[in-house]
Amino acid sequence: MQLELSAEDAAFRDEMRTFFTTEFPQDIRDTVLAGRHLTREQIVASQQALNAAGLAVPHWPVEWGGKDWTTLQRHLWHEEMQRAGVPTPLAFNASMIGPVLAQFGSQEQKERFLPKTANLDIWWSQGFSEPDAGSDLASLRTTAVRDGDDWIVNGQKTWTTLGQYGDWIFTLVRTDPDVKKQAGISMLLIDMTLDGVEVRPIEMIDGGHEVNEVWFSDVRVPGDLLVGELNGGWTIAKFLLGNERVGVAPVGATKRALATLKENAGDLLDDPLTRARVAELENELLALELTALRVVAHSTDGAPHPASSVLKLKGTVLQQAVSELALDLAGPGALASGADDDSPVPGWARRSAPTYLNLRKASIYGGSNEIQRQIIARTILGL
Amino acid sequence: MDFTYDDEQKALREAVRGLTTKAYGEFENRRRAVAEAPGFDEGQWARLAEMGVLGLPFSEDDGGVGAGPVEIGIVCQELGRVLAPEPFLASVVHAGGLVAAAGSPEQRADLLGRLAAGEIVLAAADTSPGGRWSSEAEGVTAARDGDTWTLTGVRDPVPNGARADHLVVNASLPDGGTGLFVVEGSAATRADHAVFDGSRAARVELSETPAIPLGEPGRDLTATIATISDITRIMGANQALGVMQAQVAATNAYLKSRKQFGVTLNTFQALTFRAADMYVELELAHSLVDWATMVVAAGSQEDIADAADRVGLQVARASRHIGQEAIQLHGGIAMTAEYSVGVGTAHLAVLEMWLGGAHHHLTRLADRVSDHGEVEALA
Numbered sequence: 001m002q003l004e005l006s007a008e009d010a011a012f013r014d015e016m017r018t019f020f021t022t023e024f025p026q027d028i029r030d031t032v033l034a035g036r037h038l039t040r041e042q043i044v045a046s047q048q049a050l051n052a053a054g055l056a057v058p059h060w061p062v063e064w065g066g067k068d069w070t071t072l073q074r075h076l077w078h079e080e081m082q083r084a085g086v087p088t089p090l091a092f093n094a095s096m097i098g099p100v101l102a103q104f105g106s107q108e109q110k111e112r113f114l115p116k117t118a119n120l121d122i123w124w125s126q127g128f129s130e131p132d133a134g135s136d137l138a139s140l141r142t143t144a145v146r147d148g149d150d151w152i153v154n155g156q157k158t159w160t161t162l163g164q165y166g167d168w169i170f171t172l173v174r175t176d177p178d179v180k181k182q183a184g185i186s187m188l189l190i191d192m193t194l195d196g197v198e199v200r201p202i203e204m205i206d207g208g209h210e211v212n213e214v215w216f217s218d219v220r221v222p223g224d225l226l227v228g229e230l231n232g233g234w235t236i237a238k239f240l241l242g243n244e245r246v247g248v249a250p251v252g253a254t255k256r257a258l259a260t261l262k263e264n265a266g267d268l269l270d271d272p273l274t275r276a277r278v279a280e281l282e283n284e285l286l287a288l289e290l291t292a293l294r295v296v297a298h299s300t301d302g303a304p305h306p307a308s309s310v311l312k313l314k315g316t317v318l319q320q321a322v323s324e325l326a327l328d329l330a331g332p333g334a335l336a337s338g339a340d341d342d343s344p345v346p347g348w349a350r351r352s353a354p355t356y357l358n359l360r361k362a363s364i365y366g367g368s369n370e371i372q373r374q375i376i377a378r379t380i381l382g383l
Numbered sequence: 384m385d386f387t388y389d390d391e392q393k394a395l396r397e398a399v400r401g402l403t404t405k406a407y408g409e410f411e412n413r414r415r416a417v418a419e420a421p422g423f424d425e426g427q428w429a430r431l432a433e434m435g436v437l438g439l440p441f442s443e444d445d446g447g448v449g450a451g452p453v454e455i456g457i458v459c460q461e462l463g464r465v466l467a468p469e470p471f472l473a474s475v476v477h478a479g480g481l482v483a484a485a486g487s488p489e490q491r492a493d494l495l496g497r498l499a500a501g502e503i504v505l506a507a508a509d510t511s512p513g514g515r516w517s518s519e520a521e522g523v524t525a526a527r528d529g530d531t532w533t534l535t536g537v538r539d540p541v542p543n544g545a546r547a548d549h550l551v552v553n554a555s556l557p558d559g560g561t562g563l564f565v566v567e568g569s570a571a572t573r574a575d576h577a578v579f580d581g582s583r584a585a586r587v588e589l590s591e592t593p594a595i596p597l598g599e600p601g602r603d604l605t606a607t608i609a610t611i612s613d614i615t616r617i618m619g620a621n622q623a624l625g626v627m628q629a630q631v632a633a634t635n636a637y638l639k640s641r642k643q644f645g646v647t648l649n650t651f652q653a654l655t656f657r658a659a660d661m662y663v664e665l666e667l668a669h670s671l672v673d674w675a676t677m678v679v680a681a682g683s684q685e686d687i688a689d690a691a692d693r694v695g696l697q698v699a700r701a702s703r704h705i706g707q708e709a710i711q712l713h714g715g716i717a718m719t720a721e722y723s724v725g726v727g728t729a730h731l732a733v734l735e736m737w738l739g740g741a742h743h744h745l746t747r748l749a750d751r752v753s754d755h756g757e758v759e760a761l762a
Contacts, residue, residue, distance in 0.1 A: 001392075001453045002385045003677035005761055009384065072384065083757075259756040269753060279748035282758045283671075283696050289760045290670035294386045310663050376662055377655035381635045 020084035082252030104228035125166030163212035249315025417581030421546035432501025446496030463625025478505035506547035544585030545575030560603025564594035613691035
């Protein structure tokens with residue numbers, strides 16, 4: 001056991017820190033650090049800046065732009081990025097469909113999609129959840145029926161995050177209705193500009209437009225856009241969701257949010273109760289970060305460590321707790337959520353309530369925290 | 384950065400586990416061992432000495448092995464797993480640690496050599512009646528007459544105070560500051576009593592009792608005492624981790640075997656979800672315990688103090704959560720003295736109240752929240 005990073009890893013961390021804090025576009029970092037929303041253009045510019053430096057998809061196979069890094073190096077990359085206020089690469093591209101295509105896609109699919117996916121020339125959306133298939137994803141009912149070489153897709157997806165920006169959507173569709181529900185699912189890539197694809201916004205409790213419904217009406221999809229084996233979609237879904245869980249504990253971003261809140265709090269930090277809440281959160285975040293390091297150190301390549309459920313569960317709870325503290329410190333100023341920059345209420349306080357409300361999503365998405373408890377109880381504890 | 388044990392450390396763990404499991408794998412044996420004073424098994428103390436465990440932290444010159452904090456932590460975890468009542472933490476880590484840090488070479492060789500050999504038991508007497516984890520002497524004053532020193536005052540409670548051959552007592556110095564003194568156990572007036580986890584503690588009364596200063600006479604040792612207390616807290620957290628690991632394992636096994644309504648308890652999601660939450664708290668505490676233990680190896684006195692507060696808070700919170708839930712998920716059986724789980728919860732409470740609980744550590748951490756931006760995990 002040893003606490004210090006090796007000289008090599010320390011140098012690696014410094015290299016990341018230097019790049020993120022001196023070479024990455026400052027305006028994007030400023031937006032993130034101030035807690036404001038990024039535009040589509042900023043998100044694309046951010047990922048392209050990372051990709052140009054070879055830092056957008058380090059966890060992919062080397063052949064497709066990945067780096068042969070250790071799991072610890074990947075962790076340091078991820079933490080330094082969050083710490084510097086650099087947006088992490090778009091998860092749908094970098095963490096979801098990219099690794100799926102690299103693992104399950106045909107050579108033609110890899111060549112066609114992976115470079116553009118890494119560079120965010122294609123913005124992917126995720127078409128998994130449906131109105132009646134949330135945590136019970138395998139109950140999905142969107143169908144794809146053969147018609148010659150093509151598939152005809154009908155149905156509805158929902159909670160499609162940033163679907164309004166999407167160029168393509170990777171979907172789970174039912175290709176065999178007559179077998180056990182998990183055995184009749186396939187993954188299909190769908191061009192969102194095709195006839196019959198409609199994206200409808202869902203207005204959320206924070207007043208924002210972050211998620212959408214995506215409707216498919218007789219959408220004709222070429223047969224070569226099926227990923228992996230016919231009716232093999234459930235295996236791919238489990239692979240993807242396992243990857244999603246690993247990156248979903250935003251330790252670095254939450255630490256930064258708490259540090260920023262301390263700065264913003266001013267005199268409010270003189271209150272002993274506030275100080276105790278901050279100290280308790282800092283301690284839990286430290287425990288979470290160290291757990292992430294332990295998980296990183298013990299994961300074998302590819303398969304997520306079962307304790308990654310701990311990271312998702314606790315990481316989202318702490319993320320929410322920091323947003324609650326911000327709301328409490330904002331006080332009545334929180335009601336100025338709709339005011340513009342002429343307001344005497346500082347921006348962080350004006351944004352506190354929408355952020356608090358928005359982050360309730362964190363314990364629901366990526367496998368709800370109840371699903372994570374189920375995974376811990378079953379997979380780790382054998383209950 | 385590495386969170387894994389090397390082969391030698393694993394071998395140590397297996398060796399200690401073998402010894403402790405043989406002694407206390409049957410919980411009834413532990414119950415018997417604590418039934419009367421001194422509250423532990425003298426034979427097991429000798430076996431720990433024979434294995435080299437009692438000399439682990441001390442230098443070879445002092446009759447020890449010169450092992451580091453990771454090894455000491457391993458021993459504490461294993462002792463915690465079976466609730467071994469032998470006073471390794473109190474006598475070796477705490478009292479022995481004070482002698483190692485403050486004693487002259489002759490004092491170290493003598494006291495630590497005999498401690499490592501299992502010939503004596505030491506006890507640190509640093510709590511005054513009503514005292515709350517202070518590094519400064521309260522309630523005991525040292526007086527000097529030429530080269531001879533005497534102590535007057537009360538220390539209470541003193542873990543293993545009645546059994547101890549020598550007491551390591553902190554006391555206010557005539558010219559200010561806090562010194563450390565060795566007092567013969569038999570020279571003090573001692574009232575032994577049981578502690579609620581089966582261990583023993585004593586009220587120690589000193590009345591112009593002869594005492595020998597540790598190290599240079601009259602020197603203020605407040606900072607040294609604080610650091611040894613912090614290291615003891617971190618090793619106590621290791622011990623608590625062992626207790627909690629055993630409780631989580633016992634609870635999971637129980638949920639899989641205990642039947643009610645014709646089915647095993649793990650059929651009920653209301654229970655398995657709570658077991659999952661226990662596991663989450665256990666893993667988070669485990670991470671901080673490993674981290675704090677490594678800080679002892681690499682950090683400054685200030686780093687160690689910070690780590691002790693952080694692990695103290697996290698482990699105290701986890702101790703309450705896991706200790707209480709382990710009892711609740713077992714039901715009535717865990718309320719009995721013949722079952723390890725509930726006694727484990729009692730021992731966790733002893734560790735907290737002896738070394739400092741969540742309130743104490745949180746107060747200290749809250750005082751410092753403005754001193755930093757983010758808390759840095761890695762050096």
